[in-house]
Amino acid sequence: MEIIIETKTGPLAFATLAGETILAAGLRQGVALPYECATGTCGTCRARLIDGAIGEGWARAPGRQGLKAARREFLMCQAAPLTDCRIALSNSMATWRAGSERPATLAARVDRLEPLTHDMLSLVLMLERPMAFEAGQFALLAAPGIDGFRAYSMANGEAPSRRLDFIIKCKPDGGFSDWLFTRARPGDALSLFGPLGSAVLEPSLGHDLLMIVGGSGLGVALSILTRAAGEGYLARHRARLFFGVRTMRDAAALQQISLWRERFGADFEATVALSEAPAAAAERALWPRLCFEEGMVHEAVARRLDGQPRNTMAFLAGPPPMVDAAMRVVMLKGRLPPSRIRFDKFS
Amino acid sequence: MAWKVAFREGAIGQNDMKEFDVDGITVLLTRVGDEYFAYPPLCPHQEEPLRKGLCDGELITCFKHIWQWDLRTGACAGTESRMPLKMYEVRKTAGQVEVFLEQPLVYEYDA
Numbered sequence: 053m054e055i056i057i058e059t060k061t062g063p064l065a066f067a068t069l070a071g072e073t074i075l076a077a078g079l080r081q082g083v084a085l086p087y088e089c090a091t092g093t094c095g096t097c098r099a100r101l102i103d104g105a106i107g108e109g110w111a112r113a114p115g116r117q118g119l120k121a122a123r124r125e126f127l128m129c130q131a132a133p134l135t136d137c138r139i140a141l142s143n144s145m146a147t148w149r150a151g152s153e154r155p156a157t158l159a160a161r162v163d164r165l166e167p168l169t170h171d172m173l174s175l176v177l178m179l180e181r182p183m184a185f186e187a188g189q190f191a192l193l194a195a196p197g198i199d200g201f202r203a204y205s206m207a208n209g210e211a212p213s214r215r216l217d218f219i220i221k222c223k224p225d226g227g228f229s230d231w232l233f234t235r236a237r238p239g240d241a242l243s244l245f246g247p248l249g250s251a252v253l254e255p256s257l258g259h260d261l262l263m264i265v266g267g268s269g270l271g272v273a274l275s276i277l278t279r280a281a282g283e284g285y286l287a288r289h290r291a292r293l294f295f296g297v298r299t300m301r302d303a304a305a306l307q308q309i310s311l312w313r314e315r316f317g318a319d320f321e322a323t324v325a326l327s328e329a330p331a332a333a334a335e336r337a338l339w340p341r342l343c344f345e346e347g348m349v350h351e352a353v354a355r356r357l358d359g360q361p362r363n364t365m366a367f368l369a370g371p372p373p374m375v376d377a378a379m380r381v382v383m384l385k386g387r388l389p390p391s392r393i394r395f396d397k398f399s
Numbered sequence: 400m401a402w403k404v405a406f407r408e409g410a411i412g413q414n415d416m417k418e419f420d421v422d423g424i425t426v427l428l429t430r431v432g433d434e435y436f437a438y439p440p441l442c443p444h445q446e447e448p449l450r451k452g453l454c455d456g457e458l459i460t461c462f463k464h465i466w467q468w469d470l471r472t473g474a475c476a477g478t479e480s481r482m483p484l485k486m487y488e489v490r491k492t493a494g495q496v497e498v499f500l501e502q503p504l505v506y507e508y509d510a
Contacts, residue, residue: 095445118446143445144481376462380453383460390465391478 053133057083058102058140068133073109074099075128076245079155086143090129090192090248091203092116093399096143097128104137110200114399146250153184155246160193160216162240165232168219168304172268174207175218175232177242182212187253187279188272188367188394191216191246195231201245202228205369205396207271209278216244219271219304251367251394253279259365259392260289264378266296266349266370269398270305276367277312277320286312292321294356296349296374298328300335306342313341325352350377353385360387368395402490402497405437410496414454424503426487428496429454429470436470437487437498443506444482459484482506 055074057064068077075097078085087097092113101124109130119125125142164176177193185191187209192201208217223229253261253276261280263273273293280286297303309322323343324331331344345352349370366388368378375397382388403421411417411430418440419426427440427449438459442449447463454460458476460467467477473484485506488499 376451379462379465383453384455389477390460390467393465 054136055133056136056138057099058138059145071132073129074106074131074133074137074139076155076157078128079248080157082148082154084146084148085128086141086146087129087248089115089203089399091201092127092130095119095127098125098142099128100125100140100142102138102140104139105134106131106137107134149250152186152250152252153247155191155248156183158183158244158246160242160244162236162238162242163215164238165236169302171222172302172304173220173222173232175204175220177216177218177244179214179216179244182214183216183247184212185247186211187275188251188369188396189247189249189275190396191244191248193218193228194243194245195228195236196241198227198231202226203248205249205269205271205275205398206247207274209275209280209282211279217271217274219268219274221268249396251369251396253365253367255280255283255285257365258289259363260361261291262294262353262361262364262366262382262386263292264294264296264349264353264366264368264370264382266374267302267398269368269370269374269396270295272367272369272396274305274308277309281312281315286316286319290319290321291316292323294323294325294349294353296325296327296352296370299326300329300331306339310339310341323352323356325349348377349374350381353378354381357381357385364388364392366393368393370398372397372399401500402492403500404495405489405498406496408433408435408491408494408496414456416450416452416454416459418448418450421498421500424500426498426500428489428498429459431456431470434471435489435491435496437489438473438484439487439504439506441506442466443484444480 053068066081088094092110092115095115159180160177163178166174168174190203190205194201204218207219222233265273325345327348330346366382368375405421416429425440427438429436442461452461458467459470466480468484469476473486485504
């Protein structure tokens with residue numbers, strides 16, 4: 053099908069493949085359509101249907117709430133065209149960051165599945181061919197027989213790579229995570245669309261890094277730290293990681309974090325904030341290089357942030373309330389301007 | 400078409416942002432010192448409730464995309480915002496905070 057987008061500077065046309073959403077088709081062909089979650093939640097990819105017919109996709113997508121039926125608004129991340137369509141964007145066109153990869157649909161196989169904690173697992177996928185991505189980006193995953201795509205951030209940092217690591221949290225009623233936790237086996241086929249997202253590490257900007265993550269948002273920090281460590285970035289810049297968990301049984305990847313601490317010394321600080329039960333003395337003794345704090349992760353940041361961090365980029369990733377609370381702290385206490393805050397809300 | 404009583408002075412705390420129903424119109428109010436300011440409740444960008452964001456005494460910040468405005472003038476601040484905040488006139492009379500309401504201020508979300 054052909055999609056024509058009416059813009060102030062004239063029409064813009066691209067084609068879609070059978071079953072492909074308008075958003076995926078545009079992004080794949082380098083059209084910088086506005087989006088954030090790409091999975092029906094945020095509403096950023098709203099557009100108006102001027103002419104034509106679409107299949108609307110996920111009927112209960114939360115991002116549908118703000119749509120105006122009278123204007124024939126729909127979500128480009130959900131809509132697959134049934135005929136040629138003429139549309140107009142509700143939000144302005146994004147800009148394609150120089151050097152960032154166009155996303156593509158790739159075949160993948162489950163390479164490894166390992167429990168990380170009682171409710172998170174590490175998923176390693178092997179792609180049909182290497183994919184370039186920036187640290188902090190995500191991909192959409194679809195499993196055979198399960199409707200729709202789920203968004204997960206890459207947790208590894210080497211790129212381009214055929215291997216992609218993800219941290220998956222088991223969600224109640226989550227069809228995809230349920231499949232991964234109970235039925236998926238190495239060798240199983242998946243479909244992947246990526247890379248996506250703009251909350252990324254840009255090494256050329258040369259900032260110190262302040263990472264505040266919770267739950268499976270840890271993957272974003274692991275990706276950024278892996279990339280930064282690999283490029284020698286941490287020899288020139290400081291990095292601080294605040295990892296929020298409920299109890300020690302939620303604290304994954306401490307081994308890796310501790311190794312970075314050993315390697316980078318005072319230039320890398322890692323704090324685990326425990327909101328429900330403090331770390332026992334024996335647990336602290338096990339990880340002498342890590343700091344442990346009681347309370348919510350944003351409270352730990354507020355306590356440990358010494359004045360206004362200079363030349364710093366903050367990365368916030370995790371559940372939306374955690375990200376909002378962390379945003380308050382970095383703006384009020386850290387006085388970071390919006391251009392120095394990148395965030396990814398996992399909902 | 401008139402000044403309407405919104406609330407008693409002191410009914411909101413410093414730097415709070417709170418929605419009030421004033422004659423059927425939802426108004427977002429903030430307080431800085433003894434001054435009060437009133438706005439439509441939603442972000443001009445993507446209709447996010449501004450009360451979920453941040454008021455720091457100088458700026459209002461929407462947490463959806465970190466758009467920021469000067470809370471006294473509604474003018475764009477920071478690096479992200481592309482549209483100013485609309486504002487209602489506010490005055491204090493005899494311990495009451497009043498808002499001038501003609502009709503709800505709205506944004507053209509499809510502009």
